Amino acid sequence: MSDFTKIKVMSDFSFTPFENVSSYILTPLNNVVDTTVSSLSSAIAAPLNLAAIIFIFLYGYNVMTGHVALSMHSLLNNVIKIVVVTTMATNADVFNIYIKDIFFGNLANAIGNAFNSSPVDANVFDYLLLITNTRYQEFLGRVGLFEKVSVGLVGGLMLLAVVFFCTVGFIIQMFAKITLIMVIGLGPLFISLYLFNVTRRYADSWISTLVNFTVLQVLVMMLGTMMCKIMLYVFDGSYTSIYLLLPPVLVVSIVGVILFQSLPTIASALSSGGPYYHAGVSAGSEMISMASGALNVVRGGFSLGSSAARGATAGASQAAQAAQAAQAARMMGGGGRGAF
Numbered sequence: 049m050s051d052f053t054k055i056k057v058m059s060d061f062s063f064t065p066f067e068n069v070s071s072y073i074l075t076p077l078n079n080v081v082d083t084t085v086s087s088l089s090s091a092i093a094a095p096l097n098l099a100a101i102i103f104i105f106l107y108g109y110n111v112m113t114g115h116v117a118l119s120m121h122s123l124l125n126n127v128i129k130i131v132v133v134t135t136m137a138t139n140a141d142v143f144n145i146y147i148k149d150i151f152f153g154n155l156a157n158a159i160g161n162a163f164n165s166s167p168v169d170a171n172v173f174d175y176l177l178l179i180t181n182t183r184y185q186e187f188l189g190r191v192g193l194f195e196k197v198s199v200g201l202v203g204g205l206m207l208l209a210v211v212f213f214c215t216v217g218f219i220i221q222m223f224a225k226i227t228l229i230m231v232i233g234l235g236p237l238f239i240s241l242y243l244f245n246v247t248r249r250y251a252d253s254w255i256s257t258l259v260n261f262t263v264l265q266v267l268v269m270m271l272g273t274m275m276c277k278i279m280l281y282v283f284d285g286s287y288t289s290i291y292l293l294l295p296p297v298l299v300v301s302i303v304g305v306i307l308f309q310s311l312p313t314i315a316s317a318l319s320s321g322g323p324y325y326h327a328g329v330s331a332g333s334e335m336i337s338m339a340s341g342a343l344n345v346v347r348g349g350f351s352l353g354s355s356a357a358r359g360a361t362a363g364a365s366q367a368a369q370a371a372q373a374a375q376a377a378r379m380m381g382g383g384g385r386g387a388f
Contacts, residue, residue: 064174066218073222074229081148081233086140088236093138096240100130103243130243137240148232151262152225159266172272173214176279180210180297183283187290202290206297213275213301217308221268224315228261264315271311275304 104127110116111123136143184203191199231254238254241247278300287293 064171065177066173066214067171069218070171070222070225074225077226077229081229082140082144084233085143085148085236088234089138089140089143092236092240096134096138096243100134100243104130133239133242137236140236143236143239147235151258152228152232155262156265156269159269172269172276173218176210176214176272176276177207179280179283180207183293184290187293199290202294206290206294209298209301210279213304213308216305217268217272217275220308220311221265221272224261224265224268228258228265231257231261260315263318264312267311267315267318268308271304271307275300275307 107116107126108123111118111120136146184207188196188199188203235254235258238251242251279297282293282296282300285293285296
């Protein structure tokens, strides 16, 4: 299948399910994030600016009067840091330019375009579905009427494998984009927390999460493009029958699904221990604490049961002694004159 045929088929192909679903999901989310960023920036603008002015005034006064043993260079650095953080947190337009557009739009799109192997501007998963369907139609048109049933079944299995591979990759890509846009929406609040030493760790965690999901989105694009190149190499092979083409397509699809499922772990490792690492550690510690608590409850149940058993044994022995004493009293009473 020549490159001209690919471009011609792609230009005539209007069914792009993954691109349509992506636009259905991301367009309203983008509007919600813009509204959230604008609202948060407006809400924290007044108290944050007031706190910054008071801090700069008191800090500068103490430095210039000699109450604090710091240089003017240190004062200037702190003032610049406060101005930058305050501007980023309280100005929605500046935040969108330097945070949202870079991490959510420009960076991912630039890397995706650098690795994109499709001859036209298209989603890599839609393009892969198109090439698979085109190759299937070629094999279906070569056979006779009676063989179309078996070729249709084999081709349907091949299409199903590619659709499953593309769906898994698309779900992980949407997970990265949706989570990334949610993290970006809370950006003004977490950026403002960077001003204070007590809350600075929350800002550091926000930056780590932002980098983690950006790396995950880039990895999905890279892996999708690589698997698309591999699939194109398989389809361009000299296969005379669809029965010979099915096994390599199945193998590539299964390998791609496995690699897609491991991408969050790889992204967490590349971002130096993002939220997945911390979530795993916290979840593991919670499981250990729950297991320890359950073990303590079981031990307490056993000790309570043994105490109850000992108490029941002591009560039974006391009841037996009381019964023996009552029997002895009746025997002694029977030897007298009886009741009056």
